[in-house]
Amino acid sequence: MPLPKTYDPKASEDRIYEMWEKSGAFRPESCKDEKAETFTISMPPPNATGQLHLGHSVMLALQDIFIRFNRMRGKRVLWVPGTDHASIATESVVIKQIQKEENIPDPRAKLGREELIRRIADFVDKSRGTIRGQVRKMGASCDWSRERYTLDPTLNRCVSEVFVKMYQDGLIYRGHRAVNWDPKMQTTVSDDEIEYIEEKTPYYTFQYGPFQISTARPETKFGDKYVVMHPADKRYAKYKDGETFTAEWINGPVKATVIKDKIVDPEFGTGVMTITPWHDMTDFELSERHKLEREQIIGFDGRLLQIAGEFAGMPIEEARPKVVEKLKAKGLLVKVDKNYVHRVAVSYRGKGIVEPQIKEQWFIDVNKKVVTWEEQEGISLRQGFGRQEGARRHPATPFGLRGARKGELFSLKEIMQSVVRNGEIKIIPERFEKVYFNWIDNLRDWCISRQIWWGHRVPVYYCSKCGDAKNAQTSDERSAMSDEQLTAHSSQLTAGGQSGIIVSSRPIDGCPHCGGVVHQDPDTLDTWFSSGLWTWSTLIDPSLADDFSISLDEMLKRSPDFQDFHPTQILETAADILFFWVARMILMTTYATGEIPFETVYLHGLVLDRNGEKMSKSHPETAIDPLDIIPKYGADALRLSMTIGQSPGNDTRLYEEKIAGYRNFVNKLWNAARFVLIQCEKEKLDPKAIIPSAYEPKTLADFALFSELLSVRGKVTLGLENYAVSVAGDSLYSFVWDFFCDWYLELSKGESNLPFLVNALREILQLLHPFCPFVTEELWSSLKHENADILIKHPWPVDIALAEGKGITPREQFQVLIDVISAIRKLRVEQEIEAGKDVAVFIYTKKHAELLQSQEAHIRRLGHVGTLMIDAKPVKHTNVASAFLSGTEIHLSLEGLFDPVKVKKSLLKEQTSLVRYRDGLLQKLRNQDFVSRAPASLVEAEKGKLTEVEEKLKKIDERLAHTILHLKHN
């Protein structure tokens, strides 16, 4: 039964996916060679909040290509799928939903922690199901039996273990620092979770005692009592550091102190500023340096506090103009610049305006030197980590700090730098390494605690009975303490080890010291803390999660998957996630396991719409949803459209015509196979019985295809090895369409070698499989040898050596044939000969006479040629249109149709282009410098070209003279 005329992806894709899954092919255990090299990718876990979008599609397509390619090459391949709990994103989505659907303004207060978490968990369950289905739709061949979720008990255990380890190493501390506070979500966010929006804001200059100071935020200025200037600023030389003065200010006179610090840029504004340490990162640091007092002006709810006097309780937007008004009334407003552009910090997730606040939070110290290394086997390895003695190790060795001395200590920053600098981790494209280093240089301590409920709890417990009673207080209560109290308190805590605070990976019911009641820290951890462990926490044996008698290192040692599949090979993800996630994984994994998380980072760009804009709900007409596209064009077409023409690190534009183009390609392939199957049926040949070794080229076309396959096979293999996905896919596309279909298949209609053809097509399916797995697998089932495995498990084609012949190669001979046929077709169109009409053609060639004679049938059929004469000796013709190839001249008889005007036109056109070409060659060859300095072979080649083009020109001149003569006669 022949295949349908067009390929219908809907009829195949789900069925094929199910078949793959049932076959066990997605699991590394399906690799028969137990000693085979492993190849692992940890799938970047999509947020468990919603739906798959094109960003996911591109990542799934690329990763699946790497995975399928390496699986076919015989490696033990593991692709771990999963989802991320995405703390802030998820909690905010569910809260909004509850607010909207149940009309509860503050769900946290109304429902309480337990109930809200239950609601979020329900939501996430549904959402994860949706995502699983969508990942399958893309054809992702990941191992579902190893699916993980960042809130799994095993992963939670890993999170706690790493926290404890870092705390014990003194890398985690609790302290009062200026943090980014999102008043909308009521939580801190990290530096990287902030984006800046430029906004035109009036910029005010006020008189402050003898100084003029400027600000865009007058509502924060209530507590200002320090003026800061550069120590070398001559204008203010008469003011001494520490000097005090009284200034009239918003709510009456204040006593102010002069501070000299180099942080002030004398060139900027008046060179003097007042500071607001509680609500500004740099001011906070300055206050630390000079031990200055700090006051909170704005509450965590975004309203002004008591210090603002009559303005207390007002939200910022309301207070600002009123404060300005009051200062103006007092005569303190000097000027207003209305064109000032101010950068407003906005939360990446909630889009709320972020207000720096001083809060007691947990931090990871990125500068403290605590990590040790030791020389071993020539490289320095971190010691005491979870590698089994003598365990088979992936060829890539766990990372080390090259040249590190025994006992030398390193900071987390240094670890992150060294693994990339040493080339243990390679970033593609390379230019992102620079971006990465730049980020590390600017990296501050990482605030890891969040006042969100959805996430991993900070594994810290406070005993209310023993130790400092203040430890038992909640973080909110601590916020109410005075600054001095807080500073003293936090330094005490930072010292660590004191009673009353218990940091434990194991849940605790009572204080181990006094048996007293304990409270767990109410905060959760930054979502990137857990995703930072993704490559290895997903490989930990889940049965070990509850066994608190074993250490983290022990867990690593006893987890076979970790032993086999870590470090992973490729981390493929979006370029904009480099800091959030990639850098965090490098930090957390190298620290916690002593191994790099991955060897290669492949970064893809954004998927943009046809106008180069981000796809969003504001442009619904150009936005593309993969879930609409897949039913319409098929997953294969979508995959091809986003992997071909794409290059690492660069954005790609996607639009429907592009996808339709690749749908056409898939259909072209389908029809090529359909044609082959019809031929088999006609010749009563069962394709399933054609053995794979029947790769015997017989015709000229066979030989040419053979060599062309050799070349494309090499390009695809090399391309995929070197992450040049687009190059590999593109060469397959043009090979299949322009060579295989347009020439080989067409010629096979006149002279066929079916066993060879079937095997060639089989190899095409193999090479295309990583790119478009569904259609290739579907066709494979009709074309494969009966004993062959399904395509997903089939070995990657290997090179078959091509015997080196003498002289012109079959591929070159084939090209001569193609050129002759093309020339005849062109002459026909130029002379406007009816499409189906047979013509008489005379070909004269010394060089290729024998070859073309042997291919006569093809020339006749594809050129619609009736009378065909091929000879070595030219004969003069009248009334012909002519074309001149290298060593071959072709004359198309125009008896009765001869139109000298048309003929002249086409000859002139050819002449013009050849003359231009010849003149270029002449110029080159007349240049003595070229002749003497360029490689001799090149000079020879250019001379050869010149001879050839001059011969052609001579012939054209003859024809032209003849035609003009003809014109004159009439």
Next chain:
RNA sequence: GGACGAUUAGCUCAGCUGGUUAGAGCGUUCGAUUCACAUUCGAAAGGUCACUGGUUCGAAUCCAGUAUCGUCCACCA
């Protein structure tokens, strides 16, 4: 203020370590429909490779600078 990327046909993009008469897809024009595919086939038109210098026998390709667009980073209060 720094860093990076882009600039090649009307549109979207290839052109890797310098040597091709600068390519593809879409779109456009002309022609074709029993015989795998109109999601097709044949043919064509269309480009001073952003600009200015430099290196070189030779530059779309390497270097420097300029312009436009875009991205990221940074304590300009």
